Amino acid sequence: MTMSAVPPPRVLSVAGTDPTGGAGIQADLKSIAAHRGYGMAVVTALVAQNTCGVRSVHLPPASFLTAQLEAVSDDVTVDAVKIGMLAETDQVQVVADWLATVAPPVVVLDPVIVATSGDRLLSREAEGALEDLIPQVHLITPNVPELAVLSSTSPAASWEELLGQAHKVADRYGVAVLAKGGHLPGDTVYDTVIDPAAGEEDALVVGSPRILTSNTHGTGCSLSAAMATLRPQRETWDAALEEAKRWLTAGIEAGRELHVGRGHGPVHHFVDLWT
Numbered sequence: 001m002t003m004s005a006v007p008p009p010r011v012l013s014v015a016g017t018d019p020t021g022g023a024g025i026q027a028d029l030k031s032i033a034a035h036r037g038y039g040m041a042v043v044t045a046l047v048a049q050n051t052c053g054v055r056s057v058h059l060p061p062a063s064f065l066t067a068q069l070e071a072v073s074d075d076v077t078v079d080a081v082k083i084g085m086l087a088e089t090d091q092v093q094v095v096a097d098w099l100a101t102v103a104p105p106v107v108v109l110d111p112v113i114v115a116t117s118g119d120r121l122l123s124r125e126a127e128g129a130l131e132d133l134i135p136q137v138h139l140i141t142p143n144v145p146e147l148a149v150l151s152s153t154s155p156a157a158s159w160e161e162l163l164g165q166a167h168k169v170a171d172r173y174g175v176a177v178l179a180k181g182g183h184l185p186g187d188t189v190y191d192t193v194i195d196p197a198a199g200e201e202d203a204l205v206v207g208s209p210r211i212l213t214s215n216t217h218g219t220g221c222s223l224s225a226a227m228a229t230l231r232p233q234r235e236t237w238d239a240a241l242e243e244a245k246r247w248l249t250a251g252i253e254a255g256r257e258l259h260v261g262r263g264h265g266p267v268h269h270f271v272d273l274w275t
């Protein structure tokens with residue numbers, strides 16, 4: 001038997017659940033594995049949802065969220081963290097406090113506010129608490145409506161407008177922002193990382209053909225988990241994005257082969273392995 005000399009990055013997903021496996025923690029763990037990471041998971045919310053929508057949400061007490069986070073970091077060195085659904089202000093604060101103590105080298109925040117189905121996952125009151133969390137993370141991955149909330153403006157209608165909002169948020173918090181064009185019109189879907197620490201060099205803009213499909217449930221979750229897993233293995237965010245985007249595009253295309261659910265189906269996380 002041969003084993004790689006370099007151990008895989010130990011990547012922690014802090015997120016809610018999707019029992020149909022397309023979004024949240026279940027998607028994150030598949031994405032982490034697809035990118036050769038060792039996946040771990042701390043559950044913020046038990047979500048009764050499927051490809052058609054969210055039915056109900058059950059939250060553990062904030063003290064139990066702390067207990068889960070400490071159980072991981074007291075025992076395992078965490079190389080990267082992906083944060084997804086945080087439902088309430090106290091959950092945001094618990095995660096911010098834990099990050100301040102542990103200081104993992106790579107932290108990616110997908111500021112999940114509303115699901116593809118239109119269901120709200122972060123309470124309106126907790127939106128403001130993200131301000132305390134964002135300065136402690138290295139990359140945020142908002143979609144068009146989430147970036148609008150973070151930049152206190154209306155959703156961008158063009159790529160230029162999206163870039164303006166991403167620069168505003170990046171400068172305000174000193175954080176890298178993955179600007180994602182999935183919600184914009186057009187035959188090509190663009191993504192780019194705006195990184196205030198990257199200097200004067202032009203950011204890499206990665207485009208892919210827009211796929212006409214309903215298999216887009218969990219695309220944001222899967223992409224952010226991929227970025228968290230790839231970053232410890234690559235030199236730059238741009239290198240991670242190039243690889244993650246190629247994989248996700250193939251995964252969205254191959255999602256139709258899975259035949260999962262009657263609503264927005266999942267992406268095929270193991271497209272490179274099975275097909």
Ligand SMILES: Nc1ncnc2c1ncn2[C@@H]1O[C@H](COP(=O)(O)OP(=O)(O)O)[C@@H](O)[C@H]1O
Nearest residue numbers: 143180181182183189191209210211219220223
């Ligand atoms: N129909 C599509 N075809 C190809 N890529 C897509 C499509 N929809 C989304 N993507 C890609 O999936 C990722 C997530 O996109 P986006 O929809 O903007 O965010 P979210 O899933 O968080 O709402 C981005 O890399 C985006 O470019």
Ligand SMILES: Cc1ncc(COP(=O)(O)OP(=O)(O)O)c(N)n1
Nearest residue numbers: 016023024115116217218219220221
């Ligand atoms: C538990 C949980 N977390 C996140 C989401 C969001 O998933 P989705 O609505 O498909 O959006 P993106 O992952 O594409 O941003 C969810 N539904 N459940």
